[in-house]
Amino acid sequence: MTPPLRATIVPVTPIQQNCTIIWCTATMKAAVVDPGGDLPRIHAAIAQAGVTVEKILLTHGHIDHAGEAKPLADALGVAIEGPHEADRFWLARLAEDGKTYGIDGVPFEPDRWLVDGDTVTVGDLVLDVYETPGHTLGHVIFHHPASKLALVGDVLFQGSVGRSDMPGGNHQQLIRSVVDKLWPLGDETAFIPGHGAASNFAHERRTNMFVSDAALAA
Numbered sequence: 103m104t105p106p107l108r109a110t111i112v113p114v115t116p117i118q119q120n121c122t123i124i125w126c127t128a129t130m131k132a133a134v135v136d137p138g139g140d141l142p143r144i145h146a147a148i149a150q151a152g153v154t155v156e157k158i159l160l161t162h163g164h165i166d167h168a169g170e171a172k173p174l175a176d177a178l179g180v181a182i183e184g185p186h187e188a189d190r191f192w193l194a195r196l197a198e199d200g201k202t203y204g205i206d207g208v209p210f211e212p213d214r215w216l217v218d219g220d221t222v223t224v225g226d227l228v229l230d231v232y233e234t235p236g237h238t239l240g241h242v243i244f245h246h247p248a249s250k251l252a253l254v255g256d257v258l259f260q261g262s263v264g265r266s267d268m269p270g271g272n273h274q275q276l277i278r279s280v281v282d283k284l285w286p287l288g289d290e291t292a293f294i295p296g297h298g299a300a301s302n303f304a305h306e307r308r309t310n311m312f313v314s315d316a317a318l319a320a
Contacts, residue, residue, distance in 0.1 A: 106128065107124060107127065108125055114138050114166075115169070115205050117203065117297070119136065119167055120295060120297060120298075121134065124224060126225025126227045130225070131226075132154060133157050133159050135158075135253050136161055137171050138171075138205065139166070141170055144174065157224070158171050159184050161184065161244070161255025161256070162240060162241040163185055163190075163191070163196075164192055164199075165200055166296075169196055169199075181212075186215060186241070188238070188240030189241070191239075191269070196210075216242050218232055227246060228246075229244045230244070233279075234255075234257045234279035236274075236276025241257060250292060251292050252292070253294050256297070257279055257284065259295045259297060261311065262312060263277070277313060281313065290302065
């Protein structure tokens with residue numbers, strides 16, 4: 103039986119950020135999540151998947167995740183949804199940050215800011231939105247309950263968590279986001295992070311040096 107959601111990861115930018123294309127297998131409608139750069143690579147992955155992109159989704163406003171969201175949206179004629187409005191600061195300085203990191207950065211405002219409890223659609227799929235501050239103030243994650251899949255941006259990684267030493271970052275807030283927003287989605291939930299390999303919440307609760315049950319109980 104064909105799963106309702108499929109995903110392919112396209113590492114982009116010198117920071118090797120996981121841009122993810124997710125699509126509804128029933129309609130072949132897709133969303134591009136966090137297109138930070140390397141648009142030719144993203145366009146090629148869209149063509150290879152044979153999907154029609156209907157929107158761009160953003161977890162947060164950092165350059166490696168959002169730098170080329172606006173040029174991609176313009177090229178495809180689609181809207182940008184996310185992140186939370188608290189990341190307006192980062193989206194406004196994409197050109198400046200792009201020069202620092204050698205990435206093309208185009209400032210913009212999304213067509214829709216997202217808040218906790220919102221949903222976003224991709225074809226027939228409905229994904230839940232959760233506010234998960236700590237890495238940035240306006241960070242959000244996307245969860246598809248039926249697929250037991252979450253796209254968590256830079257909140258949680260395999261074996262680590264997102265950095266909290268940039269403006270708007272807060273380590274304790276980040277840990278609370280993981281415990282209060284991610285863990286309740288269920289141990290069996292797999293996640294695609296903003297960098298590195300995919301994992302699942304059960305594995306991280308056993309082994310992650312920052313947010314494992316043992317680490318948090320210490």
